[in-house]
Amino acid sequence: MRYLAGRLGTLLAVLAVVGLLPRLTRTDPALTILHARYADRPPTPAVLDAIRAGTGLDGGPLQVLGGWAAGLFRGDLGESWVSGSPVGPDVTSALGVSLSLMACSLGVALILALALAAPSLRRGARRRQTSTRAGAGAAVLAALPEFLLAAVLATLLAVRLGWLPALGWGSAEQAVLPALAMGVPAGALLGRLLADALPAAFAEPWAATATAGGIPPRRIAAHALRRTAPALLPQLGLVVVGLTGGAVAVETLYAVPGLGSTALSAALAQDLPVLQACVLLLLLLGSAAGLAARLGSRVLLGPARTARALPALSAPPLPVRRTVTVAAVALAALLAAVTVAGLLRDPLTVDAAARLASPSAAHPLGTDSLGRDVLARLGHGAARTVLVAVVVSAVTLLLGLAVGALRAGALTETANALPAVLAGLVVAGVVGPDPWGAAAAVAAVAWAPLAAHTSALYAQEKGAPHIAVALALGAGRGHLMRRHLLPGVLPPVVRHAVLRIPAIALALASLGFLGLGAQPPAPEWGRMLSENLPYAERAPWPVLAPAAALAALGALAVLVSAAVRGRRRA
Known part of the structure; x- marks a missing residue:
């Protein structure tokens, strides 16, 4: 309960900042709306005052924040300053696209993580020594920014070879390059963490006992994965957040109409209602991912969450060349x-x-x-x-x-x-x-x-x-x-x-x-x-x-x- 109260208080403080964005901007929101909707009208004080009154921006900070919060309780995310249309339908559609892309990217990440950790699993289950070279390739891939990998994939596979479409969203082929660009660094990060944690799990007494008792290496490897999972689930939650909130560059490069590209367009156009809605959904999604990861860790720990906690994994010394x-x-x-x-x-x-x-x-x-x-x-x-x-x-x-x-x-x-x-x-x-x-x-x-x-x-x-x-x-x-x-x-x-x-x-x-x-x-x-x-x-x-x-x-x-x-x- 203390954890939930702390996270809720912090989340409310961040949401307050998001709700006050129209008052924090250094530009006059009325001018932004005037230039976007009524370009032929002069920016006279009377016109600007009328726009502020019509959009609820003529009050103080508390009134602006209260009006935005009241709209949220009614399911109203406001109207776009640029188009004048309701924000909710467009942002909801973008959320569906981002969640679909996130699911595809997460699948790529999990497959790659298991593939990169497979040598450590095989060697550890057979009681062989593991070195730091196991995670070297994963570490290099994890260090690549998503937008860089996206640019390379688009140039090579889409432009040069023409194997896959470089733009758009709606078909399975159009999801391949964005999913690879986002999933490969995330999978490499998870694979590196898993490869670093597995030697410590195999070095514990239970692994030697299981080997001496004749338990098959495959079952020992499965137990090692379960042993390392509670410590890795929080990182998986952060990866999920990164695959949504951090996908702005990838969605923009491949013209994917997700939350990231929608938020970027709104920020560049100073369309703050749309930006507020996108940030709100991304924050809620991040909080849900973190809470799910924490609950998953408690489920995997079982009785250890209320009795004696499991000892921390202590990695054995590995040779560094x-x-x-x-x-x-x-x-x-x-x-x-x-x-x-x-x-x-x-x-x-x-x-x-x-x-x-x-x-x-x-x-x-x-x-x-x-x-x-x-x-x-x-x-x-x-x-x-x-x-x-x-x-x-x-x-x-x-x-x-x-x-x-x-x-x-x-x-x-x-x-x-x-x-x-x-x-x-x-x-x-x-x-x-x-x-x-x-x-x-x-x-x-x-x-x-x-x-x-x-x-x-x-x-x-x-x-x-x-x-x-x-x-x-x-x-x-x-x-x-x-x-x-x-x-x-x-x-x-x-x-x-x-x-x-x-x-x-x-x-x-x-x-x-x-x-x-x-x-x-x-x-x-x-x-x-x-x-x-x-x-x-x-x-x-x-x-x-x-x-x-x-x-x-x-x-x-x-x-x-x-x-x-x-x-x-x-």
Whole structure:
């Protein structure tokens, strides 16, 4: 009940922010409605006042929030500011499309997760040693952003080979590419988590006893899956949220009329009633997925949920090869070299005579659709993306430490369940597309993993024996914080924040791809992809360059994480 009360209170606070969007926007809603519906009428004060009175926007914040909430209880989601039509039918139809796409993507994810974990299942059930190589491929696939994989699949399978349709929704063939683009990274993430958890399950005494008793390996593998399932179900709930709220780029790229693309169009057009309805449904869906995952864990745990809880899985030490560290250093050096080479060139020079030129000595990575040097834009985009990601990481570190020390679990879980793209849509609805708005949106949700980590370490340190000894010796609160708590909490959380910089950079790139980040002509990797994707069939290099850079950044995050983990275990 305490968990439900905390989640409900946090959800109501988020819903209040959504309901107040018309009052939070920096633009006048009456002007938006006037330009969309009555373009021939002058924006006189009398006309604007009449529009505010007709739409209920002439009251204070509490009146606006109360009117929106009252409409929800009646099943009325309001009217679109742009079209003037009821929001409910269109959003309900988009929800059905998103749920169908989510189901297809989840099927792909589960199949891929089991396939990636199959070697660990076979080796563990036969009492053979497992190494970190089992999850290496899954880790690289999990680091690929959905919009990047969607662009590659559309270019290769739809445009180049013509095997599948690239746009639309309504047939089974049209669902294949979006389901693959969303399901492969999600399945790789689940497969990596499962492959990491299985060695710990097989290392427990029951597995050795079952093998000695002659139980078939297949049954031992099934028991190992059941043993790891309770810890993985919360991650499955987050994957479900990501397959709906995080599908904005995929739905937009493939012209799928789901909640994500509908919310993006509403945010760009400042059509806040439609955006409010989409965000509301996505929040409710995320809450339902989290609650279902929690209930599923309790069912799988059985009596352990009321009696003695199951012991946590403790992974045995696995070998980490030195080549992982060497590969991480080499990849970081390559990205740095490309960035420096690009910074020495002008990213804004337009040469109409060299549009979509192939790579040459003058343009090592070719030119884009406007004749601008791709290497220059790639280098300047890397500097912009990485610097903003470092700033956002510093902000999220401070927020994570503060919220984690306060033990605000419900707030942390709610923020952790919100995709950065969804937060970006809300911020874009308030301030419009803006690079710092995109950074604020990522920072608004990226602190949650750091807060959870801080909370766990804080509780662990407070229960340590040296704290009791310091208290017995008369240590004050300030001394305990400086000498005992912070030295045990701060270094691991700082390392965690540093390792999340590439993930934050990828989130910023995804918002740029959607047009919610840096605006033209500023160079940015996500913007480069969206600008040049229509010309991929004629000139693939303006798309392949930022795609390869994003893939290398994701792989670098995986390699650095593996190298740090190996060093800490060593």
